[in-house]
Amino acid sequence: MSKRGAFVVIEGLDRSGKSTQAETLIKRLQAADIPSKLIKFPDRSTPIGKLIDSYLRSETELDDHAIHLLFSANRWELASSIVKDLEAGTVIICDRYAFSGIAFSASKVAPSAQPDAPTTTPTGSNIAPTHKTPPPLLPYSWCRSPDVSLPAPDLTLFLDILPEVASQRAGFGGERYENQEHQERVRELFERVAEEVEAEGIGKWVVLNGGLELQEVSESIWSEVKEVVRQGVEGELGNVKR
Numbered sequence: 603m604s605k606r607g608a609f610v611v612i613e614g615l616d617r618s619g620k621s622t623q624a625e626t627l628i629k630r631l632q633a634a635d636i637p638s639k640l641i642k643f644p645d646r647s648t649p650i651g652k653l654i655d656s657y658l659r660s661e662t663e664l665d666d667h668a669i670h671l672l673f674s675a676n677r678w679e680l681a682s683s684i685v686k687d688l689e690a691g692t693v694i695i696c697d698r699y700a701f702s703g704i705a706f707s708a709s710k711v712a713p714s715a716q717p718d719a720p721t722t723t724p725t726g727s728n729i730a731p732t733h734k735t736p737p738p739l740l741p742y743s744w745c746r747s748p749d750v751s752l753p754a755p756d757l758t759l760f761l762d763i764l765p766e767v768a769s770q771r772a773g774f775g776g777e778r779y780e781n782q783e784h785q786e787r788v789r790e791l792f793e794r795v796a797e798e799v800e801a802e803g804i805g806k807w808v809v810l811n812g813g814l815e816l817q818e819v820s821e822s823i824w825s826e827v828k829e830v831v832r833q834g835v836e837g838e839l840g841n842v843k844r
């Protein structure tokens with residue numbers, strides 16, 4: 603069996619540098635004459651992607667379940683072409699994937715459940731604000747379901763950055779999920795996702811320091827991918843598991 607192209611995903615919080623790094627990586631692959639393609643989720647160009655874009659810009663309101671399913675449907679739209687490209691030997695670099703889908707949706711909480719609001723007892727005395735994580739709006743296992751069976755990445759690079767650092771970067775706050783509290787919960791959820799991916803043993807999950815200088819991050823990415831993108835992958839493409 604001939605080798606197939608590697609499926610490499612870059613994940614992280616908003617403003618963690620994913621898109622910049624994905625573009626740098628694809629240029630490097632092209633300069634090295636390695637057949638490769640850059641894709642991004644959400645893909646805002648499709649009809650489903652346009653609905654997602656409008657939701658993220660807060661131009662439309664959608665039920666939390668519905669938007670979650672749209673994000674997943676947006677991946678299913680491209681799933682067969684991803685498989686085809688990989689089998690043809692093309693490396694796929696993918697800016698966000700199902701892991702973002704799980705982490706961003708499973709970290710949503712009701713606005714009234716935001717922590718730190720002091721509550722008052724029936725006798726009128728104040729209860730100190732708690733820092734307990736509020737209950738999620740969508741169960742974690744429900745959030746995982748729609749992406750089950752999608753092609754699984756061979757390698758996921760998580761660009762780790764502290765939410766307080768990300769929130770200082772230019773452009774932060776422009777879209778719906780770009781607030782520090784949500785990003786903090788997203789980062790915790792990504793840790794859970796990472797543990798599960800590692801336990802499944804289907805693809806590799808690597809955490810890289812996204813807080814370094816651009817070029818240092820690019821180099822750390824290159825040292826993780828260079829072998830697999832040059833040599834291709836021997837085994838069959840995996841699937842996202844339940």
Ligand code: TMP
Nearest residue numbers: 616643644673698699702703706707779
């Ligand atoms: P972007 O900034 O990479 O274009 O992503 C847009 C936002 O959508 C970002 O806050 C992450 C979020 N997101 C989800 O909530 N679910 C998903 O499935 C994906 C791919 C992104």
Ligand code: MG
Nearest residue numbers: 616617777780
């Ligand atoms: Mg963003």
